[in-house]
Amino acid sequence: xxxxxxxxxxxxxxxxxxxxxxxxxxxxxxxxxxxxxxxxxxxxxxxxxxxxxxxxxxxxxxxxxxxxxxxxxxxxxxxxxxxxxxxxxxxxxxxxxxxxxxxxxxxxxxxxxxxxxxxxxxxxxxxxxxxxxxxxxxxxxxxxxxxxxxxxxxxxxxxxxxxxxxxxxxxxxxxxxxxxxxxxxxxxxxxxxxxxxxxxxxxxxxxxxxxxxxxxxxxxxxxxxxxxxxxxxxxxxxxxxxxxxxxxxxxxxxxxxxxxxxxxxxxxxxxxxxxxxxxxxxxxxxxxxxxxxxxxxxxxxxxxxxxxxxxxxxxxxxxxxxxxxxxxxxxxx
Ligand SMILES: NC(=O)c1ccc[n+]([C@@H]2O[C@H](COP(=O)([O-])OP(=O)(O)OC[C@H]3O[C@@H](n4cnc5c(N)ncnc54)[C@H](O)[C@@H]3O)[C@@H](O)[C@H]2O)c1
Numbered sequence: 001x002x003x004x005x006x007x008x009x010x011x012x013x014x015x016x017x018x019x020x021x022x023x024x025x026x027x028x029x030x031x032x033x034x035x036x037x038x039x040x041x042x043x044x045x046x047x048x049x050x051x052x053x054x055x056x057x058x059x060x061x062x063x064x065x066x067x068x069x070x071x072x073x074x075x076x077x078x079x080x081x082x083x084x085x086x087x088x089x090x091x092x093x094x095x096x097x098x099x100x101x102x103x104x105x106x107x108x109x110x111x112x113x114x115x116x117x118x119x120x121x122x123x124x125x126x127x128x129x130x131x132x133x134x135x136x137x138x139x140x141x142x143x144x145x146x147x148x149x150x151x152x153x154x155x156x157x158x159x160x161x162x163x164x165x166x167x168x169x170x171x172x173x174x175x176x177x178x179x180x181x182x183x184x185x186x187x188x189x190x191x192x193x194x195x196x197x198x199x200x201x202x203x204x205x206x207x208x209x210x211x212x213x214x215x216x217x218x219x220x221x222x223x224x225x226x227x228x229x230x231x232x233x234x235x236x237x238x239x240x241x242x243x244x245x246x247x248x249x250x251x252x253x254x255x256x257x258x259x260x261x262x263x264x265x266x267x268x269x270x271x272x273x274x275x276x277x278x279x280x281x282x283x284x285x286x287x288x289x290x291x292x293x294x295x296x297x298x299x300x301x302x303x304x305x306x307x308x309x310x311x312x313x314x315x316x317x318x319x320x321x322x323x324x325x326x327x328x329x330x331x332x333x
Pocket of ligand 1: 028029030031032033034035052053054055056057058059060061062075076077078095097098099100101102116120137140141142166191193194195196201
């Protein structure tokens with residue numbers, strides 16, 4: 001942890017140029033893929049950011065993702081010392097991105113999933129109340145909806161999660177509602193579609209764009225399950241980060257679907273990467289994975305209305321930027 005000494009050892013008392021007060025914000029999971037884009041966006045707005053992250057070996061977190069000017073605490077969200085960090089930093093807002101983030105791991109080890117995604121969340125919420133935090137922003141998921149009968153998914157679509165991960169994310173939304181009504185801790189939950197962009201872990205079991213981009217750059221083949229015509233709603237990480245900026249002051253007590261409304265198939269991702277790289281990666285076909293939905297598509301009208309948010313990155317631009325990032329970065333193995 002590096003910060004100048006003052007009444008608050010973490011805060012240097014800067015003000016942002018437009019006269020707004022700097023917020024002290026703890027971003028849990030801020031060394032990870034999405035969390036680090038949120039940290040970048042908050043730093044760009046002039047806020048004072050502390051990242052709390054365990055750099056979990058099965059997650060996408062890397063110390064190098066955290067900008068130098070942000071404070072960094074290497075700690076598990078379940079640790080009892082979280083209380084000390086919260087009471088010293090005195091955050092006004094907590095942005096909670098730390099999680100067991102994988103559907104596949106949650107099905108193999110639902111107990112671990114619940115320990116991090118439920119008990120870890122509760123440790124963050126209890127300490128938020130004690131430290132007088134005004135608001136918690138939460139990274140929820142389209143996985144809370146399961147395989148809905150109708151598309152697009154809206155904020156009124158019934159939540160029927162089909163994995164332990166989707167269940168713990170849904171439970172987390174209920175805890176947030178409880179803490180708001182009973183303890184006065186405000187929240188906004190953002191239910192992401194499939195987020196993609198620079199810094200996504202290409203070695204995980206999910207994140208097809210990062211996995212494919214890395215394979216193309218290594219001149220390796222890719223595996224396409226089912227017939228490749230299954231679609232997802234891919235939303236660019238920088239657009240997601242802007243939703244997290246908007247939710248600092250808007251969307252009190254709200255839960256919002258964050259997606260583009262555009263369905264993109266695995267085959268079209270493959271073709272776009274052939275175009276970006278000039279390499280015809282060999283394809284192996286595999287059967288549909290159990291539980292895989294055919295299509296996903298999100299209608300973010302409520303976020304547009306309440307958060308004044310909309311995605312601004314066309315898919316092919318985001319894909320090119322992601323590919324260019326992996327080309328420049330040493331791809332972590
Ligand atoms: N990637 C997506 O498409 C997507 C979609 C919906 C929701 N989300 C949610 O967004 C958040 C970020 O996901 P991501 O894709 O950036 O994953 P990520 O693995 O890159 O980021 C998660 C971060 O949390 C940290 N972490 C994990 N367990 C922790 C613990 N016990 N204590 C402290 N830190 C811990 C990891 O080290 C990592 O830095 C997660 O909450 C995830 O569930 C992601």
